[in-house]
Amino acid sequence: MNKKTAGRPRIRTPRVELHPASVKYIFKGHPWITKDKYSLKFPKGSPFITAKLDEVKNDDAKFVVMLNDPTHDSVLARIWRIGEGSSHLGPKEFYFELRERMQASFEARGNIDNRENYYLAFGESDYLPGLFIIRLKDRILIQFYANFWNHFESDVLKIVKDFYPKDTIWVQKRNLKRKKEFYCATNKQLKEDNFIIEEFGVKYQIKLNQFYDIGIYTDMAAIRDRVKDNFDEKSVLNLYSYTGAYSLFALKQGATNVTSVDLSQKYLDWLQENLVLNEMSEDHESLCMPTIKALEKFKSEGRKFDLIICDPPSASSDGKKVSKAIDAYKDMIPLFDMILNKGGKAHIFLNTHSITRKKFENKIKEYIGNRKISITGSLKLTGDCPSLKGFIEGDYLKGLTLLKK
Template sequence: MATKVKKHKLPRVKLHPATLKHAKKGHPWVTEDSYTKEFPRKQNLLIGKNPKGDEKLFLLHDPTHKKVKARIWEIGTELPESPNGFLRSFNHRLEESFLKRVSAREKYQRDNFYLCFAEADGIPGLMIQKFGNVALIQIYSDFWFFFKNDIRRIVKAHCASHFPEVDKFIFQQRKTSDAVNFENLEKKLTEITIQEFGINYHLRFDYRYDIGIYSDMSAIRKKLTNEFRNAKSVLNLYSYTGAFSLFALSKGATDVHSVDLSKDYITWLEKNIELNPQLNSSHHESKITSVEKALKSYADEGKKFDLIICDPPSFSSDGRKSQSALKSYDKLIPMIESCLSDEGKAVVFLNTHHILRKKFNERIEQLASKSGMRVAKALRMEEDCVTLSGFPEGDYLKGLLLSRK
């Protein structure tokens, strides 16, 4: 009698040796190569084979992504072999992620924090942010779209258990093209007010890519508390909706300037100031102009600042010029130095996974040294936004504190 061959429930695929090598070091992405072109496009869940061992890789397939064709869920010899098995694993991981935040929420001192930070929490391609009573579910991989109803059910259940104040749930599907789709799952919701470190912020959930505050920057703001307390004059470049500006006012700064090319963002910033009567609005000035023009104007006036914050978009159009943020520092660093007071400090950021921290640090150190400055401290995401060892792309938000030599 012929022996029955056990049928695999999920399709098996071959993986490039380099993918297997990086996976063993903790990298959770399977990027496009000759092997991924053979993946069955219509299958959401795959099992990657290691020809040199019994270990297998459970893959979340994303054929529509330009670069990341799959994300690694688990490596082992005994893996889920069905969507239901995967969802049980997802449910367990998400609860673990929520419980981390339950135990730390008092330390955060804010209404806005991540309940799930994608790859760092073992849930690649999916982020969940809490904004007061709202859970914003952000999909970075189309894979998760096919499990949207399951995500909603599981997130609602864990919020009911651990964050009962959350009663609104919104999906945000984010594309590499920067296109965004918001989907309200409950009653229509477009605007709320939240607090971060005792400061009120107006948020909008509509057509915008950004909603009004970056929670991955929150812990860094707190880490810079001493620098803000010691600064009476603060310049916030690429100010967006003004979180650093309002933080400066709350720490006692009496001369705060915010610069952004967007009239909409400056209007939003000024609305945020209005939401905080405890802050002295007369100590703040807005400028709707390019950062380079503003810095040149301040230098011509002889204006000096104790602290300058510079957080450019990863690829910006500042007036008529378009350039990468790192390249823009070639001009910006010497201009920033010319506007610093004798004991002044500057904080410069880069927000992209395309340029790794080492390259950013080396370039900024070179530019700072030429301008008579040095790196005093490195800044990275913390608290609810931890980074994953072996996954440098996850360390996308990089900062350096500069001081005079």
């Protein structure tokens, strides 16, 4: 235990009242307490709060201990544990419980191979609410999605250092405003970090503390591996390509040619760095333009593709207007129908927890209408990104496979 934790006195955990709906969701497995007339009264000064659950006829659960986060925009508390006995939790007990959970999470990733980027901890799904930890070769990136962790940041760092003493450790405070907040915990003089990782035989340039995101989406890695057989001898279109993970992966898997489209020249330049790094530039082209304009261009030119990858941000702007991904598909689906070869596929994604998987599928069916396209499968987080039963918000990355008949 670090010095800050060791010297803390035991403080009685404040008791709060929960909305009846929150109690019901807790017993369904949901780990969040969101903003309502009850949670707005939670105390500001304590990192932990507790609530009685006696009104629920369940002998195995008498109270709930929560991580208090009164300054968060929407999630004001996160479930830590449910049980009988003492309902109090002090810093000392929390440290040991935290260490046990982090160790279990680290050990669960012992079978990850063929890639140097994977999650060591995936937040609520590993019973570590708001705490995400990514291994990037010999670097570790700790991401805090809850302000609660400001109280115990040094504890998290100590535990990670104990298990990975040789790794360079970075910390990022993730926030809704996408403000860049990074620092290196093992070398305070290090302000930026550029290095190369490998995933399924493809090399990627990673850049820490230069942008809000780091150059690759690790939660997509297991999905890339799942669809790897779809690229061989295919003409591939990668929309919203970012730094080109799917583009490079497609070329590695035998795609005949790949076209990447993104609105940001900055990210396309980064993609080009990755292409040069892998000696793959020959069968690739980049287009810097809005996705709809690119699709209309391909339609007018009569260009066809065998496979489309489409992973838009939950909301994007072309400089004139902001559009939600779910709405953008209304215009994209008809164009997919026109530029896909017969028998061609599209892997399309929605990256938001505010729309359920069922609603996403129903909307896409509506946009397809009577066109010769059908939904043939679904894709979801897997592998080092496990799901938690009862936690719909944790199922934020939703994918569908479309087939052109």
